[in-house]
Amino acid sequence: MARGRPVTDVTRTVDAIWRIESRRIVGALARMTGDLGLAEDLAQEAVADALVQWPESGVPDNPGAWLTAVAKRKAIDGWRRRERLDERYRAIAHDLEEAVDDSPELIHDDALRLIFTACHPVLGPEAQVALTLRVVGGLSTEELARLFLVPVPTMQQRIVRAKKTLTAARVPFEAPAPTQWAARLSTVLGVIYLVFSEGYSATSGDRLIRTDLAREALRLGRALAGLLPREPEVHGLVALMELQSSRFRARVADDGSAILLDDQDRSRWDAAHIRRGREALARADALGQGRASYSLQAAIAEAHAVAPSVDETDWERIVVLYEALGRLNPNPVVELNRAIAVSKAVDPEAGLQIVDTIARDDALRGSYLLPSVRGELLAQLGRIEEARSEFTTAVRLVTNEQQRAVLVAKLERLAPLS
Amino acid sequence: MPKYMFIMRTTAEALEASKDLDFEEIINAMGAYNESMVTAGVMAGGDGLTDAKEGFVVDFSADKPVITDGPYGEVHELFNGFWIVDVSSREEAAEWASRAPLGPGSKLEVRRITDESDFADFADNEYIEKEKEWRAAGL
Numbered sequence: 001m002a003r004g005r006p007v008t009d010v011t012r013t014v015d016a017i018w019r020i021e022s023r024r025i026v027g028a029l030a031r032m033t034g035d036l037g038l039a040e041d042l043a044q045e046a047v048a049d050a051l052v053q054w055p056e057s058g059v060p061d062n063p064g065a066w067l068t069a070v071a072k073r074k075a076i077d078g079w080r081r082r083e084r085l086d087e088r089y090r091a092i093a094h095d096l097e098e099a100v101d102d103s104p105e106l107i108h109d110d111a112l113r114l115i116f117t118a119c120h121p122v123l124g125p126e127a128q129v130a131l132t133l134r135v136v137g138g139l140s141t142e143e144l145a146r147l148f149l150v151p152v153p154t155m156q157q158r159i160v161r162a163k164k165t166l167t168a169a170r171v172p173f174e175a176p177a178p179t180q181w182a183a184r185l186s187t188v189l190g191v192i193y194l195v196f197s198e199g200y201s202a203t204s205g206d207r208l209i210r211t212d213l214a215r216e217a218l219r220l221g222r223a224l225a226g227l228l229p230r231e232p233e234v235h236g237l238v239a240l241m242e243l244q245s246s247r248f249r250a251r252v253a254d255d256g257s258a259i260l261l262d263d264q265d266r267s268r269w270d271a272a273h274i275r276r277g278r279e280a281l282a283r284a285d286a287l288g289q290g291r292a293s294y295s296l297q298a299a300i301a302e303a304h305a306v307a308p309s310v311d312e313t314d315w316e317r318i319v320v321l322y323e324a325l326g327r328l329n330p331n332p333v334v335e336l337n338r339a340i341a342v343s344k345a346v347d348p349e350a351g352l353q354i355v356d357t358i359a360r361d362d363a364l365r366g367s368y369l370l371p372s373v374r375g376e377l378l379a380q381l382g383r384i385e386e387a388r389s390e391f392t393t394a395v396r397l398v399t400n401e402q403q404r405a406v407l408v409a410k411l412e413r414l415a416p417l418s
Numbered sequence: 419m420p421k422y423m424f425i426m427r428t429t430a431e432a433l434e435a436s437k438d439l440d441f442e443e444i445i446n447a448m449g450a451y452n453e454s455m456v457t458a459g460v461m462a463g464g465d466g467l468t469d470a471k472e473g474f475v476v477d478f479s480a481d482k483p484v485i486t487d488g489p490y491g492e493v494h495e496l497f498n499g500f501w502i503v504d505v506s507s508r509e510e511a512a513e514w515a516s517r518a519p520l521g522p523g524s525k526l527e528v529r530r531i532t533d534e535s536d537f538a539d540f541a542d543n544e545y546i547e548k549e550k551e552w553r554a555a556g557l
Binding site for chain 2: 222
């Protein structure tokens with residue numbers, strides 16, 4: 001029996017169902033075939049059938065089960081037809097004809113296997129991102145192409161290659177072994193944060209922030225938190241993304257240019273995101289395993305989120321958090337941020353000493369970040385000529401147009417040449 | 419992504435009949451539904467409401483507001499709970515809503531929740547500005 005609703009735009013309905021059901025459909029098929037790439041191919045063929053049949057027959061009562069059943073039948077047909085031709089089909093497990101097991105535990109486990117397989121280390125970051133959003137996030141290839149500003153065939157190719165790689169590397173459809181768990185989870189979190197960062201600070205396109213992309217990352221993060229509620233860093237990542245999302249509206253001026261934290265109108269920060277971010281951080285803390293990288297970054301974002309102004313920010317706390325972060329992940333960018341925090345908590349001179357140490361280590365050569373921060377601190381110390389020279393270097397090195405505009409403005413604000 | 423509210427409305431008879439059902443079964447069915455939305459990353463809030471008899475109505479039809487005990491108007495359907503979901507489209511909202519474990523006598527009214535863009539033409543309005551500040555302050 002078809003559900004009683006108008007079949008005005010079946011494509012949109014199929015997209016909505018894929019959104020909700022992709023994980024379950026591809027997860028079940030991948031478990032049966034042991035091959036995520038093949039499972040996604042089969043699911044695609046089933047979706048193509050739905051687009052042809054549903055306008056006539058109406059949307060079935062349980063569209064997810066319909067798609068899974070059709071895909072499964074295709075697997076069996078393909079296996080029979082191509083048994084001798086395509087060794088991929090030989091991998092199909094013998095229990096393929098058995099009823100689909102729909103227990104919540106299995107659906108839960110399939111979803112996890114799906115995430116870990118889509119983010120498998122044999123794939124490059126672009127492939128991990130595309131495949132994860134496609135099968136875990138349930139985005140259509142067209143949506144993905146639009147989000148990443150590439151032509152649809154390019155995105156199709158990216159997904160096809162990702163699937164081929166998984167098959168070629170014979171990546172099993174399973175969650176990682178306990179000894180690999182931490183490293184593999186860290187890869188998954190990295191993939192989600194990569195999607196978010198591309199949205200938060202777009203490296204391509206004419207917009208500084210791509211909210212749609214950041215929101216997909218947040219949705220993935222919340223989903224993962226629902227699947228792995230006992231992993232503190234999953235909550236830490238959600239907290240970090242929520243807290244950073246709270247500044248979206250305040251970060252971009254009407255003309256599209258960037259507004260730095262110091263200059264943002266804090267009344268435009270989104271309180272709902274801040275509240276959810278703080279709640280997520282509290283959930284991470286409540287697990288009692290201490291704060292790792294994402295939780296520490298979230299705690300820094302929280303310290304900013306609760307401060308009424310730059311001057312009233314608890315900079316000493318931020319310094320301590322950056323010190324902890326730097327010990328866990330020694331990284332010159334973290335060190336540079338610590339220098340900024342120290343310059344506010346103590347004085348610009350103390351911050352400059354840290355920056356000079358980074359400069360001596362030559363760790364950030366070629367990046368505009370170091371001269372930009374050094375210029376800022378020198379300007380605060382009244383060493384205008386040196387500041388001018390640093391800002392000029394930063395302008396030469398920066399690649400993002402909006403960030404260049406910020407640096408040029410800083411250069412112009414310096415006192416004129418005497 | 420737009421947010422939608424699913425407003426649960428149930429006839430008084432269906433609500434009365436549901437009292438004979440195993441409450442734990444209802445909790446389990448609702449729990450599984452809520453969990454599916456949590457693990458999909460779309461759940462943004464929601465609550466159930468206590469018996470409409472405990473509530474009251476403030477009616478503005480007369481010169482002064484009149485308060486009466488009990489549910490609103492002639493009781494055909496009682497509003498007894500809601501969900502807020504953060505989804506990608508109207509179609510996805512419809513999909514999730516149609517999965518709620520509800521039976522005969524129940525309806526979900528699905529309404530999009532307004533956001534800043536709905537008031538874009540009034541961006542200069544003093545109260546629209548104030549509202550942003552209230553929201554920022556967590557009120």
